[in-house]
Amino acid sequence: MRVALEQAHKAAASGDVPVGAVLLDQSGEIVAADHNRREELNDPTAHAEMLVLSRRAREIGDWRLTGHTLVVTLEPCSMCAGASVLSRIDRLVYAAADLKAGAVWSLYNIPQDRRLNHRVEVAFGVLEDEAGGLLREYFERRRQAATAPDDANRRSQSE
16 A cells, blocks of 8 residues: 555645545555546556556456456545456555545445346555545645635735
8 A cells, every 4th residue: 555655645745636546465465556546647547547447458368367466545436446446456455535426335335236237345444544645635736725715805805
C-alpha cells in the first residue's frame, strides 16, 4: 500500500485525484504500479486500477490475471470494480472507502456479487487514515482554488 500511496501523490502533483494502485503477482511481487491519469490523458477510463490491470494483461499476453492482487488507495468505482471481476484477479485490497462512488462496499458490492461468474476476495482499511487524509487535502485545495477568485473580487468591490 505504501507504493500505491506514492503513486497517489504523483497523481495529486499532476492535478488528478490522488489515487494510486499496484498489482502484485502470485508471489507478492509488484508487477505494475500507476496513478490516476485522467487529466493527463484526457481519458475518463484512465483510473489507476484500469491502467495497472491493462498493463499487466498486455505484458503477459492474457487478460486473465488469476493469482494477482490489486492494491489501491481508494475503494474502486463501478468501472474498476467490474474490471477486477472481469480480469479474474484473486484479491482486492483498498485503503479508504469512497462513500460517493465506491462499488466494492459503500454503494455496491460488485466483487462479491453472486450473480457474476467470478468473485474477488476483498480486504480494506490498510493505511486508511493516510489515504483518506491525502484525498481530503486534495479536495480542500481544489475548493479553495475554486473560491479564491470570488473572494478577491468581493474584496476589491468592497474597497
